[in-house]
Amino acid sequence: MSSERQARLADRIRVLIAERLEKGLRDPRLGFVTITDVRVTGDLQHASVFYTVYGDEKAREDSAAALKAATGMLRSEVGKHLAVRLTPSLEFILDALPENAGHITELLREAQERDAAVAGLAAGAAYAGDADPYVKPREDDEDDEA
Template sequence: MPYRPERVREFIKEQVSEIIQHQLKDPRIGFASVTDVEVSADLRYAKVFISVLGDAQAKTDTMAGLQSAQGYVRSELGRRLQMRFTPDISFRLDESIEHGTRIVTLIRKVTKGSDDDRPPLPDRGSPQKKP
C-alpha cells in the first residue's frame, strides 16, 4: 500500500477511536474499540471495523448507535483531517477476535484429548535407555 493511504488509515483509526471513546454520549454504545480501517484508493471511503465487548444484544445496540452517529463522526473527523475531502465512513462489526478465540478453544480441546492417549515424553536432561 502506498505511504499516504497508510498514513490516512492510521490517522482515521486513531481519531475515530478517540471520538467514540470520549465524545459520543449515546447510551447504546457500549465498550467498543476500533480494530482496523480500510480506505479506498482515492481516499473517499473508509470502512471502520469495530469490536464490541458483550453479548449479541450489546453488539446490535452499539452498531445501531454508531450508525446513528455516523454523520457526527464524519464531521468531527473532517475538522481534524487536513484533506480536501473527508472520507465517507461506514462501520462494520469485526468478529475476528471472537472467531480466533473460538478456534483456539477448539484446538485446545483437540490437543487436550490427544494428550491423554500419548505416553509421557522422556526427560530431555537424562539420556534415554534403549530396550
C-alpha cells in the same frame, strides 16, 4: 507511495474516531466500543472502520445502531482534523475478532488433546519388524572374504 498514504490516513482516522468515542457520544445505546482497524480504499474515498463491543448480543446491536446514527457527526469530526480535499465516507463493521479467537482457541485445544492421544499410543507401541530395519552384511560373507 499510495499505500503508505492509505496506511497513514487509515491510522489517523482510527485515532480520531477512537478519541471521539472516548469523549463520548450523547447516545445511551453506545456500549464499550474499541476501534480495532480502519481500511481506506485506494482512491481515499471510503473508510471501513472495524470495531468490537464488550458485552452480549444486545450490546452489540445497540452499539451498531448508535454508530450508524453518529456516522455523519463522526465523518464531520474526521474531516475537520484531516488535511485531505475530500473526507472519506465511513462504514462501521463489527469485527468478528473475539469470536474468531474463541474458535481458534477451541481448535488448538482439540489439536492438543489429539496430540496427547497419539503420544499415549506411541508410548506403548512396539516395532512391527526388527528394531533395526537396515540390512547388514551377514557374518558368513565376512568369513568367505578372509
